[in-house]
Amino acid sequence: MASSRAVPNLMFRRLRGQRSPGEFAALVRRAAREIGEQVACDARYIGRVEAGEIRCPNYAYERVFLHMFPGSTLTDLGFSAREAVRGRGARGRTPPPDTYNSTNCTNSTYSNEESDVLRRAFMTSGTVTVAAASLGLGPLPGTEGHRTDVPRQRIGESEVSAVEEAVRQIRLLDDRHGADGLYQRAAQPLRTAYALLDAGATTRGSTAGRLASGAGELAISVGWLAHDSGRLDDARSHYAEALATSRVAADPALEAHAFCNTSFLARDAGRYREAVRAAQAGHRAAGPLGSARLLALLSLREAGGWAGLGDRPGCEQALSRAHTHFGRGPSDADPEWMSFFGEPELQALEAQCWSALGDWSRAARLSHRATALQDPHFARNLALYGAQLSGDLARGGAAAEAAAAGERVLDLLDEVQSSRIRAILAETARVLVPRRHTAGVADFLDRHAETARAAAAVAR
Structure with a gap:
């Protein structure tokens, strides 16, 4: 295992100084935002x-660290020099820039430009596939088949880290590009993660717990890709899988996350009472975790359910709780997956409630x-908020302003692939049809129709 050969990095420890690891991680995330990078530190x-x-x-991370410590x-x-470090999966392959295992690097250099390759990065060279190959789970994605009849064996640090890194890569790519181009390709590493979990049935201690949590988080991430790309039944199945994993692993953080996404999905599917119940269950699971931001998000999920039911008092009470929790600020107890949840998301989720009412x-x-x-780096969320604004x-009755907002969203759809966002825009276009002669509306409707035809042609 990697940890058995590890040599402590005393220089990096000195750089942290008197700050706690959590405080230093917050500085890393802040530095990343300063240069338009995103790291889930x-x-x-x-x-x-x-x-x-x-x-x-x-x-x-290299770009962020060198920004933090100029010169x-x-x-x-x-750290070790890049050319001195080799991973088992590095030989003979050239992964794109955002797909490296955080433990191992290659000695090649790559362009930092975003491209279609990035959208496929996780599945073409994601770190979990390296672990899969090392365990005899079959060929890398893009080739035929995968074995699932894996001999039971102990799973080590490198395999667990691979699953955790896979979750981060999916979130990163989704933030930038949306779910449509990722979902089908992300299903394979999810199967791999659960095969790793089954293969490591005899593994004990923190490694077993991390592997279970990682597999559950991966199920939620893949479920979200299904959710955002309009595959609601698939999403429900993935979230249920994550919830079951959380119960088996006795992991309240994973349980709260699974309930949070289940509530969101139920609201989008029109099952508003289920949305309320799931959010409340998530709140109970999250209570002992000490994250006010997580409680704020779960309160917003509950508010969305009440709004769908037309219960304004219930919605307002949940929104009040959300603002109270959010006002307590971030903390080291906030889950890594909540990096998206800041002031813009708070405003957007509340907007959805008032829209439903x-x-x-x-x-x-x-x-x-x-x-x-919203930070422009989160392109998917920027497009989503713009689509919501256009619809509202x-x-x-502000047709011209709605058309202008819709045009700005259309500008982003070459980069962002999200069936959910397209569906919101389609409904906005339907509402605007009677106002076609208002300034700017006809141009938006014509451009939207052209974009929808192009998307349908690609889907076929």
């Missing part, structure tokens, strides 16, 4: 660096605030 990652388990960071090299920061002007104000606050304006 937490206290565990900092601990792995300091323990020497991460001998060379991936390219995203330094990776070697100055206590028919208060279009209030919903539009909140949606506009969400788009104004259209229903509120």
Whole structure:
């Protein structure tokens, strides 16, 4: 296992100084935002660096660390030179820039430009596939077949880390590009993760717990890709799988996450009472975890369910709780997957509630605030908030403003692939048809129709 050969990185530990690992991780995330990068850094990652388990960071982390410590090299920061580090999966393959195992790097350099390759990065060279190959699970994705009759054996640090890194890569790619181009290709590593879990049935201790949690988080991530690409039944199945895993592993954090997404899905599917119940169950699971931000998000999920039921008092009470929890600020206890949840998402989710209750002007104000606050790096969310804004304006009678907002979303759809966002825009277009002669509306409707035809042709 990687950890048996690890040499502590004392230089990096000195750089952290008197800060806790969680506080230092927050500084890393802040530095990433300053340069338009996204890393899901937490206290565990900092601990792995300091323990020497991460001998060379991936390219995203490298850019962030060198931004934090100008004039330094990776070697100055206590890492091994890139050319000195080799992973089992590095030989003979050239993974794109955002897909490196955080434990191993290759000695090649790559362009930082986004491309269609990035959308396929997770499945063409994701780190979990390296672990799969090492366990005899079959060929890398893109070739035929995968074995699932894996001999039971002990699973080590490298396999567990591969599953955890796979979750991060899916989230990163979804933030930038949306779910449509990822879902089908992400199903294979999910099967691999559960095959790893089954193969490691005799594994004990923290490794077993991390593997179960990682597999469950991967199930949620793949479920979200299904959800966002309009495959609601598939999403429900994946979330149920994650929930079952959380119960078996006695992992309340995973349970809260599974209930949170289940509530969101139920609301989108029109099962509003289920949305309320799932959010409340998630709140009970999250209570002992100490994350006010997680409780805020679960309260927003509950509010969405009440809004769908037309229960304004219930919705307002849940929204009040959400703002109270959110006002307590972030903490080290916040789950890694909640990196998306900041002020813009708070505004957007509240806007959805008022939209469901028919208060279009209030919903539009909140949606506009969400788009104004959103970091452009989160392209999918920016497109989603813009689509919501366009719909709220259209229903509120502001046709010209709705068309302009819709045009801005269409500008993003070459980069973002999300059936959910397209469905919101399609409904907005339907609402605007009677206002075709209003300034700008005809141009939006014509462009939307052309984009929809192109998307349908690609789907065929």
